[in-house]
Amino acid sequence: MATQPILKSWERFFGGVPPVGFLLRQKLPEQWLxxxxLPDAKRIPEGEWEVAEVLQRMAQISAEVFAPQAQVALWMTTFNQPRPSLPKEQGADFEAITPPPPTWADAMQDYFDVQHMTLWVRPQAWDWEEVAPLFRDVSLDQLDYVTAFSVQTGSAICPYDGGIDLFLPDAQKRAALKSKFKSWLPEE
Incomplete structure (x- = not known):
């Protein structure tokens, strides 16, 4: 698997910012949504009903960002040694990027022990059913950072425990999504 074209595409849209939601949010607030x-800004789902609600919302939002079968790259970044560096059921198709780009390690060193950083990437055609287990694990705080990225449009989705961050270069698309899913927006 050739990771260089994926890295070049990422850098074209995001420069030296690594595929980690909170860092993207800091560097690109104008693209962030x-x-x-979950209702009432609840962070971690409890019970199957709440897990189903999280996945349903993530599926609806991601369907607005990525067309079915669009070319995407899935990034996974982990920093914590006790957690598995990659889920076993997902591991076969991911490729480790070692070492990570130096600018990425520099950007993260104030937040994490980058000596324990592991970065993985997998190119694929967008298919919600394939990424749902990863997004679910992030929402349950069982996996550190996952980012889905369109190599053509530069749109990115970063789930976290409590929500989903979008990075969209198109202001009209952001406005349309705000309107469509306004009940899911954080209170201002």
Missing amino acids: RFHT
């Missing part, structure tokens, strides 16, 4: 995945 956040939605909560």
Whole structure:
């Protein structure tokens, strides 16, 4: 698998910012849009009903960002040694990027022990059913950082425990999504 074209595409849209939601949010606030995945801004789902609600919201939002079968790259970044560096059921198709780009390690060193950083990437055609287990694990705080990225449009989705951050270069698209999913927006 050739990771260089994916890295070049990422850098074209995001420069030296690594594929980690909170860092993208800091560097690109004009492209950022956040939605909560549970009512009342609840962070971690409890019970199957809440997990289903999280996944349903994430599926609806991601369907607005990525067309079916669009070319995307899935990034996974982990920093914590006790957690598995990659889920076993997902591991076969991901490729480790070692070492990570130096600018990425520099950007993260104030937040994490980058010596324990592991970065993985997998190119694929967008298919919600394939990424749902990863997004679910992030929402349950069982996996650190996952980012889905369109190599053509530069749109990115970063789930977290409590919501989903979008990074969209198109202001009209952001406005349309704010309107469509306004009940899921954080209170201002």
